[in-house]
Amino acid sequence: METLKVSQITKKYGRQMILDDISLTIQPGKIYGLLGRNGAGKSTLLNLIVNRILPTDGTIKLGNDEINDNDVALTQFYLMSEVSLYPKHVTLKQMWEMADLSYGSFNFNRARRLLKEFDIQDENVKLGSLSTGLQTAAKLIVALSVNANYIFLDEPILGLDANHRDVFYQELLKAYEENVKTYVLSTHLIEEIQQLVEHVFILDNEKITVDADVEDLLGEMFVISGPAMLVEEYVKDQNVLGTRSLAGIKTAFVRGALSEEKEIPDQIQIKHPDLQQAFIYLTNK
Amino acid sequence: METLKVSQITKKYGRQMILDDISLTIQPGKIYGLLGRNGAGKSTLLNLIVNRILPTDGTIKLGNDEINDNDVALTQFYLMSEVSLYPKHVTLKQMWEMADLSYGSFNFNRARRLLKEFDIQDENVKLGSLSTGLQTAAKLIVALSVNANYIFLDEPILGLDANHRDVFYQELLKAYEENVKTYVLSTHLIEEIQQLVEHVFILDNEKITVDADVEDLLGEMFVISGPAMLVEEYVKDQNVLGTRSLAGIKTAFVRGALSEEKEIPDQIQIKHPDLQQAFIYLTNK
Numbered sequence: 081m082e083t084l085k086v087s088q089i090t091k092k093y094g095r096q097m098i099l100d101d102i103s104l105t106i107q108p109g110k111i112y113g114l115l116g117r118n119g120a121g122k123s124t125l126l127n128l129i130v131n132r133i134l135p136t137d138g139t140i141k142l143g144n145d146e147i148n149d150n151d152v153a154l155t156q157f158y159l160m161s162e163v164s165l166y167p168k169h170v171t172l173k174q175m176w177e178m179a180d181l182s183y184g185s186f187n188f189n190r191a192r193r194l195l196k197e198f199d200i201q202d203e204n205v206k207l208g209s210l211s212t213g214l215q216t217a218a219k220l221i222v223a224l225s226v227n228a229n230y231i232f233l234d235e236p237i238l239g240l241d242a243n244h245r246d247v248f249y250q251e252l253l254k255a256y257e258e259n260v261k262t263y264v265l266s267t268h269l270i271e272e273i274q275q276l277v278e279h280v281f282i283l284d285n286e287k288i289t290v291d292a293d294v295e296d297l298l299g300e301m302f303v304i305s306g307p308a309m310l311v312e313e314y315v316k317d318q319n320v321l322g323t324r325s326l327a328g329i330k331t332a333f334v335r336g337a338l339s340e341e342k343e344i345p346d347q348i349q350i351k352h353p354d355l356q357q358a359f360i361y362l363t364n365k
Numbered sequence: 366m367e368t369l370k371v372s373q374i375t376k377k378y379g380r381q382m383i384l385d386d387i388s389l390t391i392q393p394g395k396i397y398g399l400l401g402r403n404g405a406g407k408s409t410l411l412n413l414i415v416n417r418i419l420p421t422d423g424t425i426k427l428g429n430d431e432i433n434d435n436d437v438a439l440t441q442f443y444l445m446s447e448v449s450l451y452p453k454h455v456t457l458k459q460m461w462e463m464a465d466l467s468y469g470s471f472n473f474n475r476a477r478r479l480l481k482e483f484d485i486q487d488e489n490v491k492l493g494s495l496s497t498g499l500q501t502a503a504k505l506i507v508a509l510s511v512n513a514n515y516i517f518l519d520e521p522i523l524g525l526d527a528n529h530r531d532v533f534y535q536e537l538l539k540a541y542e543e544n545v546k547t548y549v550l551s552t553h554l555i556e557e558i559q560q561l562v563e564h565v566f567i568l569d570n571e572k573i574t575v576d577a578d579v580e581d582l583l584g585e586m587f588v589i590s591g592p593a594m595l596v597e598e599y600v601k602d603q604n605v606l607g608t609r610s611l612a613g614i615k616t617a618f619v620r621g622a623l624s625e626e627k628e629i630p631d632q633i634q635i636k637h638p639d640l641q642q643a644f645i646y647l648t649n650k
Contacts (some may be wrong), residue, residue, distance in 0.1 A: 118526045120500045199650065213403045241403045253611065268526050271556055287376050292495050326538065358530050365484065 081108030082143030089138035091124055093329050098124050100286035106262060113273055114266040115362050116283035123161065124265045126232050130159040148309050155183060158228035162235050168208030172218050179226045187225040194221045196246045212239035224255050228263045231282065237269055249276060250293055270356035284363050300351045302338060305331040306348035314348060321361040333361040366393030366426030366516050374423035376409055383409050385571035393545060398558055401568035402648050407551045411517050415444040432479040440468060443513035445504050447520050457503050462513045472510040472519050479506045480533045497524035505533055509540050515547045522554055535562060555641035571625030583637045587623060590616040592634035599633055606646040620645040
């Protein structure tokens with residue numbers, strides 16, 4: 081598998097800037113999170129990568145080849161998105177056959193097993209007859225069984241209840257264990273993918289503002305809580321991203337190394353945030 | 366405030382049973398979670414309580430009065446639901462005025478503050494012109510500012526990004542601190558409401574299968590993980606709800622007190638699940 085390189089991509093609609101000079105590298109065989117607030121341009125970026133839309137400027141290469149004049153590259157990419165490209169009357173089995181025709185070697189066995197995991201009775205059911213949650217499940221079944229090296233998942237959990245989200249996370253890990261591929265997940269349920277993703281990109285204000293391994297990112301962020309005066313004193317020379325107060329306890333979110341000389345008062349607790357907390361403080365206005 | 370009592374409620378549509386002999390009590394001044402899988406009947410139950418639909422059988426009382434012939438009771442209930450009861454051209458300010466007319470003493474100041482927290486520019490914007498996420502935000506603003514004693518929130522986070530979900534949770538706590546009311550939250554993001562709710566109901570197979578304080582429920586559930594053989598040996602006489610295996614580690618989910626006589630091998634870890642894990646194992650088929 082080859083490296084996917086997005087170089088200085090800009091996308092405008094009319095005079096509106098959606099993505100401004102974005103560059104990033106996606107290494108084969110890793111699981112990535114693509115995070116951003118509503119309207120940040122995540123779907124636009126994914127649609128550019130799979131060549132469904134064209135950039136205003138910039139290039140996207142798989143290995144040495146530009147993806148937009150290279151059909152071979154495109155048969156390696158699969159994008160599952162909110163927008164359904166399937167006609168409503170198509171059956172799940174026909175979806176599988178279409179994926180088999182386009183990409184070859186569709187994993188029909190896995191698809192049939194996943195059907196049961198998602199509590200869908202019959203592969204001959206029509207996509208359009210399913211609830212929102214089960215339509216998502218039907219699209220996930222294709223994404224987890226298709227023979228493409230790069231799988232892009234745009235809001236893969238829309239309408240799924242907690243049990244079916246859990247099925248998806250477990251099955252993604254299982255598929256990854258069996259056959260290492262590159263996955264890029266774009267989702268608002270950040271807390272739930274923290275254990276899945278190795279590296280995250282955060283899109284904010286048309287730019288990539290974070291491009292880091294999850295461990296490194298969280299390692300340099302701190303949640304400091306305790307009595308308000310003590311917390312304020314302790315964080316006063318730090319890069320404080322935000323604070324909150326509840327029931328007399330103040331909590332400050334800090335990015336960057338903490339001073340080693342400063343003594344930590346007993347009543348103060350310091351820990352690393354989870355990925356969702358980190359995201360919220362990095363992207364709040 | 367008075368106690369809300371749902372007694373032996375049954376709801377059928379034609380021959381299809383939706384809710385089968387449901388009874389539950391909602392105490393004033395508490396925050397509840399109403400949990401269930403997709404299609405479990407949560408919305409039906411909430412619509413019955415606020416008298417938007419009628420039960421096939423059973424009674425719902427606020428204090429001593431049946432809610433379906435008691436307008437006073439109904440002016441104390443507010444249901445925010447996925448289905449919008451507002452015409453598309455209504456502005457946010459008109460929504461506030463409607464809530465003020467129906468319930469009196471609408472908290473306009475809080476509504477204006479929340480508007481900013483949710484990054485909505487203008488109270489004269491039309492509901493129908495907003496994105497899904499911001500339409501949810503607009504409905505939450507009403508639910509958090511309306512003068513009703515019982516607030517029912519059906520999927521209150523639809524389309525919200527992590528930052529706006531965080532705003533909602535913080536503002537719900539703030540509103541509760543300022544003015545203790547009863548809240549019932551029905552949501553699929555169970556992990557995120559664990560810190561908010563004191564008591565949960567779980568709807569499953571048309572019945573209430575769990576009616577418990579969160580602390581009690583999680584206190585009697587255990588996640589036991591370690592080398593497969595040791596875990597299997599340790600849990601063999603227990604009430605095992607489910608197991609999973611990943612990378613050689615087996616995890617078993619157990620409900621009920623653990624035997625105190627049995628020695629716990631060093632390689633085995635035992636902890637309580639979070640509410641979402643508990644829910645998944647209690648409701649998986």
